[in-house]
Amino acid sequence: MSETTDRSLLLRGITKSYETGAGGSKTVLEGIDLHIGPGELVVLLGANGSGKSTTLKIASGMIAPTAGEVQIGRTDITQMRGETRRQSRMKLGMVFQDARLIRRRSVLSNVLCGTLGRHQNIATALGFLPQSERPLAMACLERVGLGALAGQRASTLSGGQAQRVSVARALAQKPSVILADEPVASLDPESAEEVMTLLTTVARNERLAVLCVLHQIDLARRHATRLIGLKKGHIAFDLPASEVTDTMISTLYTRDAP
Amino acid sequence: MTRTDIRPAPDSGNIMVSRFSSGTFLGWGGAATLLFILAQAAHNTQVSPTNLITGAGRIVDIVGRAVPPDWSQLPSEWGPTRETIDIALIGTALGAILACPLALLSARTLVPNPVIRMLARSIVALLRAVPDLVWALIFVTAVGLGPFPGVLSLILHTAGMLGRLGAEMIEDMDVMPLEAMELAGANRLQIFIHGILPTLMPSMFGLILYRLDENLRCSLVLGFVGAGGLGFQLFTAISLFQYRTASLLLLMILVIVLIVETSSSAIRKRLM
Numbered sequence: 001m002s003e004t005t006d007r008s009l010l011l012r013g014i015t016k017s018y019e020t021g022a023g024g025s026k027t028v029l030e031g032i033d034l035h036i037g038p039g040e041l042v043v044l045l046g047a048n049g050s051g052k053s054t055t056l057k058i059a060s061g062m063i064a065p066t067a068g069e070v071q072i073g074r075t076d077i078t079q080m081r082g083e084t085r086r087q088s089r090m091k092l093g094m095v096f097q098d099a100r101l102i103r104r105r106s107v108l109s110n111v112l113c114g115t116l117g118r119h120q121n122i123a124t125a126l127g128f129l130p131q132s133e134r135p136l137a138m139a140c141l142e143r144v145g146l147g148a149l150a151g152q153r154a155s156t157l158s159g160g161q162a163q164r165v166s167v168a169r170a171l172a173q174k175p176s177v178i179l180a181d182e183p184v185a186s187l188d189p190e191s192a193e194e195v196m197t198l199l200t201t202v203a204r205n206e207r208l209a210v211l212c213v214l215h216q217i218d219l220a221r222r223h224a225t226r227l228i229g230l231k232k233g234h235i236a237f238d239l240p241a242s243e244v245t246d247t248m249i250s251t252l253y254t255r256d257a258p
Numbered sequence: 259m260t261r262t263d264i265r266p267a268p269d270s271g272n273i274m275v276s277r278f279s280s281g282t283f284l285g286w287g288g289a290a291t292l293l294f295i296l297a298q299a300a301h302n303t304q305v306s307p308t309n310l311i312t313g314a315g316r317i318v319d320i321v322g323r324a325v326p327p328d329w330s331q332l333p334s335e336w337g338p339t340r341e342t343i344d345i346a347l348i349g350t351a352l353g354a355i356l357a358c359p360l361a362l363l364s365a366r367t368l369v370p371n372p373v374i375r376m377l378a379r380s381i382v383a384l385l386r387a388v389p390d391l392v393w394a395l396i397f398v399t400a401v402g403l404g405p406f407p408g409v410l411s412l413i414l415h416t417a418g419m420l421g422r423l424g425a426e427m428i429e430d431m432d433v434m435p436l437e438a439m440e441l442a443g444a445n446r447l448q449i450f451i452h453g454i455l456p457t458l459m460p461s462m463f464g465l466i467l468y469r470l471d472e473n474l475r476c477s478l479v480l481g482f483v484g485a486g487g488l489g490f491q492l493f494t495a496i497s498l499f500q501y502r503t504a505s506l507l508l509l510m511i512l513v514i515v516l517i518v519e520t521s522s523s524a525i526r527k528r529l530m
Binding site: 060061062086087089090092093094096098100101102103104105109113114116117118120124125126127129166169170173 | 435440441442443444445453455456457
């Protein structure tokens with residue numbers, strides 16, 4: 001396991017249960033331990049309902065775990081509230097299934113929106129985007145290969161381009177960790193390959209920890225440094241991509257006999 | 259090539275007949291009910307083709323006395339024309355400003371507190387429910403004749419209409435990009451300024467232009483109850499049997515309405 005640095009993500013003993021009414025509860029995640037070091041792109045695999053999205057939501061702070069802790073670098077973000085929680089969120093860049101851009105704004109403005117967390121001042125409250133971050137935003141756009149489209153309205157982009165802009169927006173946050181929730185689910189194979197290559201490059205070159213939920217096994221095998229298989233809320237395997245066999249993967253998707 | 263047997267199943271004929279019968283019965287029953295409702299409405303509102311035919315002569319007589327329009331009155335009607343346009347402009351602008359907080363406070367996606375939301379929605383409902391003509395009558399009584407009561411009534415009615423439509427627009431907007439901004443560390447004010455406003459403004463501006471279009475027509479009618487402008491001039495001309503002046507005013511109204519309608523629709527198309 002890699003050492004804990006500022007650019008790493010650690011989930012320790014994560015359990016998540018939901019109340020089902022009449023005093024009952026359903027556990028969707030139990031005792032999840034995982035660590036992603038800088039430069040690693042780790043893919044979470046598993047059937048629907050295995051707990052992949054819940055893991056990602058807990059890692060991002062969107063939902064709180066019933067037990068366990070989430071650490072970005074050496075900071076435990078699980079118990080954080082208010083301003084400190086908002087500050088800690090900035091260390092997490094999110095890439096969603098859909099790009100979630102402000103469609104009526106330009107590509108550059110969308111990337112600059114990723115820097116707003118660092119600029120809580122009157123100028124941004126009055127509608128001005130932080131101009132001091134323009135070089136960084138342009139550099140992020142160049143990094144995803146879309147510098148030429150900076151002035152274009154976001155609504156005119158293709159699905160693949162929009163997703164690359166959302167990666168640029170995440171990079172503009174200067175994150176320690178990137179969480180990607182099915183980032184290629186709505187893309188054609190060519191665009192999917194482009195986005196995954198981009199995430200791999202970002203993880204390697206920027207030395208970021210990237211945790212990605214994917215359903216495309218072949219893409220996961222090609223791009224991940226490690227694969228984590230989830231089944232019924234437990235980790236079934238956590239191995240380098242080259243060591244994961246087809247049988248291991250197929251057991252994730254087969255239903256157990258009742 | 260195989261042949262497809264398209265004969266109906268042995269008992270399908272009976273099913274068809276019974277469905278046809280019940281459908282026909284419902285259709286005729288519905289038509290008869292609708293006819294009855296319309297007939298009683300016509301009776302209550304004293305719709306009478308005989309009266310229309312008898313009155314047609316008088317309408318032709320009035321039209322005859324209204325042409326040609328009295329062009330000599332044209333210079334003296336510029337003032338009321340400008341007043342009508344100004345009533346619509348200022349009424350729409352101030353109404354839109356008042357509508358903004360009402361729309362924001364009425365939207366479920368922005369205001370989780372049900373008490374505040376219900377209060378804002380009640381105000382919006384009241385402003386919309388009372389017709390602008392009634393508001394004008396109230397304000398004419400309160401502040402006297404002239405354009406000001408017309409402006410006040412348009413402000414309130416516009417605030418009600420835009421408040422409701424704006425709230426619906428906010429509730430219908432895609433919140434996912436806003437969630438992404440929040441997760442990136444933006445605070446609530448930044449999300450509103452940089453996420454919600456840019457998304458809503460073009461549509462909201464389109465709505466305001468549409469309202470301006472409507473308000474121009476409303477401001478003409480408001481003149482009939484003493485709220486100034488061309489409407490007041492038209493009411494006076496008809497009351498004094500000055501039909502040639504009335505026809506001139508109607509022509510002017512037509513031209514203004516067409517100009518505002520065409521330009522607002524062109525701007526709205528560019529915005530969307």
